[in-house]
Amino acid sequence: MEHTIISLGAGTQSTDLLLRGLRGEFGEVPSHAIFADTGNEPKGVYNYLEWLRKFVDKEYHFTIDVVSAGNMYQDALAYLEGTRKRYAGIPYYTLNPKTGKKGILRRQCTGEYKIRPVRRHIRKLLPKVKKISLWLGISYDEMQRMKQANVQWITHRFPLIEKRIKRIDCIDNFKEYGLPVPIRSSCVVCPYHSDKYWLWIYENEKESFEAAVQLDEKIRNYLGIRDMCFIHSSCRSLKEIIIDIKKGKELASKQLNMFPELIEECSGNCGI
Numbered sequence: 105m106e107h108t109i110i111s112l113g114a115g116t117q118s119t120d121l122l123l124r125g126l127r128g129e130f131g132e133v134p135s136h137a138i139f140a141d142t143g144n145e146p147k148g149v150y151n152y153l154e155w156l157r158k159f160v161d162k163e164y165h166f167t168i169d170v171v172s173a174g175n176m177y178q179d180a181l182a183y184l185e186g187t188r189k190r191y192a193g194i195p196y197y198t199l200n201p202k203t204g205k206k207g208i209l210r211r212q213c214t215g216e217y218k219i220r221p222v223r224r225h226i227r228k229l230l231p232k233v234k235k236i237s238l239w240l241g242i243s244y245d246e247m248q249r250m251k252q253a254n255v256q257w258i259t260h261r262f263p264l265i266e267k268r269i270k271r272i273d274c275i276d277n278f279k280e281y282g283l284p285v286p287i288r289s290s291c292v293v294c295p296y297h298s299d300k301y302w303l304w305i306y307e308n309e310k311e312s313f314e315a316a317v318q319l320d321e322k323i324r325n326y327l328g329i330r331d332m333c334f335i336h337s338s339c340r341s342l343k344e345i346i347i348d349i350k351k352g353k354e355l356a357s358k359q360l361n362m363f364p365e366l367i368e369e370c371s372g373n374c375g376i
């Protein structure tokens with residue numbers, strides 16, 4: 105028998121997927137939903153998750169499991185301070201100060217903090233089950249993010265795409281049911297953020313923004329990397345770039361266009 109599990113990011117699409125799934129809109133009803141907590145989501149995501157857990161418990165007698173492989177932000181700081189030996193890397197942008205050449209580090213954080221804890225938990229929950237259908241909340245308008253699992257016992261399924269449901273449809277669905285619309289889920293320090301997102305964090309979650317600035321200042325001389333590292337794609341400090349973003353200069357997006365080869369998509373497990 106194949107079990108159906110939702111990988112929940114607690115953002116707009118995966119939450120809509122969960123609620124539609126529990127209403128039976130996709131035929132099968134998921135047996136579990138698992139949220140992998142990196143410890144670095146915006147406060148708004150944690151508040152929403154708290155509400156959602158109570159809501160699905162009350163309405164559907166359904167439990168959302170929260171799993172974690174540690175606090176990604178604290179681990180990043182500990183590695184920089186030398187108190188932690190191994191660290192699954194965040195894809196920081198790099199700049200060679202002599203040549204001006206830019207690059208990006210390999211992304212290991214998704215696997216370490218999101219994919220692996222979910223898989224470990226599934227194994228714990230269903231040790232004898234040989235096939236799992238893992239639903240991911242990727243909407244029709246973001247279908248380029250679809251990716252199959254790299255293990256045979258998991259098959260990724262994308263019910264929102266199958267039903268051609270776009271992000272805007274997810275938002276409308278919350279409104280139709282009179283439910284609060286979730287904010288975007290993603291690590292605060294994720295280098296893939298757009299300027300729009302940085303401005304949102306700056307204006308809505310000052311503490312989270314300050315924490316990102318602190319990490320950004322510490323990664324210029326990153327252990328084992330000769331180039332300077334940055335969280336923002338422009339390879340300028342977050343503290344500095346936010347001033348330009350606030351002024352609406354959109355400097356960063358212009359610079360990004362000059363280096364399209366550096367832009368990478370968050371995998372399907374992040375930001376949904």
Ligand code: SF4
Nearest residue numbers: 213214290291294374
């Ligand atoms: S949201 Fe960004 S920083 Fe967080 S796990 Fe995904 S890629 Fe890494």
